[in-house]
Amino acid sequence: MxxxxxxxxxxxxxxxxxxxxxxxxxxxxxxxxxxxxxxxxxxxxxxxxxxxxxxxxxxxxxxxxxxxxxxxxxxxxxxxxxxxxxxxxxxxxxxxxxxxxxxxxxxxxxxxxxxxxxxxxxxxxxxxxxxxxxxxxxxxxxxxxxxxxxxxVGQLVFIHDEKTLANPPASFNEMLSLAKAFPGKITYPKPPAFHGTSFLKAALLELSMDTAPLYKPADQADFNAVTAPLWKYLDELHAVAWRQGKQFPAASAETMQLLDDGELLLAITFNPNAAETAVKNGTLAPSTKAFAFDKGALSNIxxxxxxxxxxxxxxxxxxxxxxxxxxxxxxxxxxxxxxxxxxxxxxxxxPLFKSQPEPHPSWQGALEQEWLKRYGQ
The missing domain is CATH 3.40.190.10 (Periplasmic binding protein-like II)
Structure with missing residues (x-):
């Protein structure tokens, strides 16, 4: 049928x-x-x-x-x-x-x-x-x-340990600067894992001069032109990322474990209260805190x-x-x-972090396919 x-x-x-x-x-x-x-x-x-x-x-x-x-x-x-x-x-x-x-x-x-x-x-x-x-x-x-x-309510936020990173980045560009200053200490989950794809969307929203195309079906946009800033950014990030961008954590939980082990400076989560919960159950140190970038946290229901x-x-x-x-x-x-x-x-x-709405759902699969073509191992 x-x-x-x-x-x-x-x-x-x-x-x-x-x-x-x-x-x-x-x-x-x-x-x-x-x-x-x-x-x-x-x-x-x-x-x-x-x-x-x-x-x-x-x-x-x-x-x-x-x-x-x-x-x-x-x-x-x-x-x-x-x-x-x-x-x-x-x-x-x-x-x-x-x-x-x-x-x-x-x-x-x-x-x-x-x-x-x-x-x-x-x-x-x-x-x-x-x-x-x-x-x-x-x-x-x-x-x-x-x-x-x-x-x-979900919000894409990051987690840092105040004892090892007192001043966390306020943007994706500041995150790239941090990664270059501390090679091997920054990464994100591998798409198409949910948190990895969310990282791609959030980065593209911030790096784009015009976000309007992202809120319409992807096939109505010039995909290569719209996404070019993202791939340029990731090329630079992967060169100094955890394991040189050749390997990626499987999920949010792994980034939190790597943060706790001192391998990473930042973890990622789609729950703005995840750090507080992790501190209470003993999986993260009391000095860990969640934060969002200045432009706002990618948010959805x-x-x-x-x-x-x-x-x-x-x-x-x-x-x-x-x-x-x-x-x-x-x-x-x-x-x-x-x-x-x-x-x-x-x-x-x-109160929630300042929010940034999700792009049209069609961008999810399109970004995942292109990421795998470029970086999938």
């Missing part, structure tokens, strides 16, 4: 999926959810996040009789590909995935291929407490149309979606609603547990 046929077939499936749960009757949804197992495909690379989801699972089981099964994935694109295959095979019910943690390119792909149940978000009881001043209805410039529920063919739609709705509740959001935002900023207004919550 070709893509056009898939998209055509999805309209009927989408309509039947939407009618499978009466969103106007929340009591009935909670009643139907009892006894259901919700398979939540979400990144599994953080002990703090995994522990938080175990807590959420315990609460959902006790309160609603819903079993939350965290399916740990390294890249949610793998889940999206599985759902595309289920759509192509005509599996319009009894799907293998009930919830997904998504945003950006993966949301665009799921939305375009009719892989999402909904719209459902504004029917959730917890929607009333969501902070609407945040960009909760847009995902990397793509309207969410009620197909994914906001869960948390991350979301939860429900596939069109989810086997436990009611259970997934209950789980999503609970994870958006004030109680669950407050625990998530607490650096004792996860430290992921909330999407609801919480008393005493920390």
């Amino acid at each position: 070709n893509l056009k046929s898939i998209v055509a077939a999805c309209a009927l499936a989408f309509t039947s999926a939407a009618s499978a749960a009466d969103l106007s009757n929340w009591e009935q949804i909670e009643e139907s959810a009892q006894g259901q197992t919700v398979y939540f495909n979400a990144w599994g690379g953080s002990q703090e996040i995994n522990a938080y989801l175990r807590w959420a699972g315990d609460e959902l089981k006790d309160r609603y009789g819903v079993t939350l099964q965290h399916v740990k994935v390294s890249d949610i694109a793998e889940t999206v590909n599985r759902l595309v295959a289920e759509k192509a095979a005509g599996k319009n019910e009894g799907g293998s995935v009930d919830m997904v943690w998504i945003n950006g390119e993966n949301f665009k792909s799921m939305k375009s291929n009719g892989l999402l149940f909904g719209p459902f978000v504004e029917s959730l009881p917890s929607w009333s407490i969501v902070d609407k001043s945040l960009p909760v209805k847009e995902d990397f410039t793509e309207p969410t149309n009620g197909l994914e529920a906001p869960w948390g 991350h979301f939860m979606g429900i596939p069109w063919n989810a086997n436990a739609k009611e259970g997934a709705l209950v789980a999503v609603n609970f994870l958006m509740s004030e109680e669950a959001q407050a625990r998530k935002a607490n650096s004792d547990y996860w430290g992921d900023p909330a999407v609801v207004k919480l008393t005493g919550s920390k």
Whole structure:
């Protein structure tokens, strides 16, 4: 079945999926959810996040009789590909995935291929407490149309140890100067790892004279001209980077470990509270702090979606609603547990860093492909 046929077939499936749960009757949804197992495909690379989801699972089981099964994935694109295959095979019910943690390119792909149940978000009881001043209805410039529920706020920030680097860089150009002054002490995760690709996008936004093309589809721009400043920058950086730019850390966690070991001067994370959490759990020294460059931190909202063919739609709705509740959001935002900023207004919550919005999702894959062509080993 070709893509056009898939998209055509999805309209009927989408309509039947939407009618499978009466969103106007929340009591009935909670009643139907009892006894259901919700398979939540979400990144599994953080002990703090995994522990938080175990807590959420315990609460959902006790309160609603819903079993939350965290399916740990390294890249949610793998889940999206599985759902595309289920759509192509005509599996319009009894799907293998009930919830997904998504945003950006993966949301665009799921939305375009009719892989999402909904719209459902504004029917959730917890929607009333969501902070609407945040960009909760847009995902990397793509309207969410009620197909994914906001869960948390991500910001690309760096971490330094004040004892070894008292004055961290305030820009990508200052980072390059630092790398040249201290060869082998600066790096970033290898794309297409999420933090590595985010580094590329943030660098390109700062180095570009005109950022407007980055907020439109990549195929509408002169890709070579727009990205030339990035490749020039990386050529210079790699020459003095950790392991001469021939090897790169696999993920954010590895940069934090290398920072703690004294191999790097900077670590990278998409959680502005990650340093505080790491200090509390003993994986970073008390003298480590997070910071963002003067131009602002690349920022986005991350979301939860429900596939069109989810086997436990009611259970997934209950789980999503609970994870958006004030109680669950407050625990998530607490650096004792996860430290992921909330999407609801919480008393005493920390202010975020100055933000810089994400480019159009099409730039993600385009930058990854070009980076691998130029620097992939």
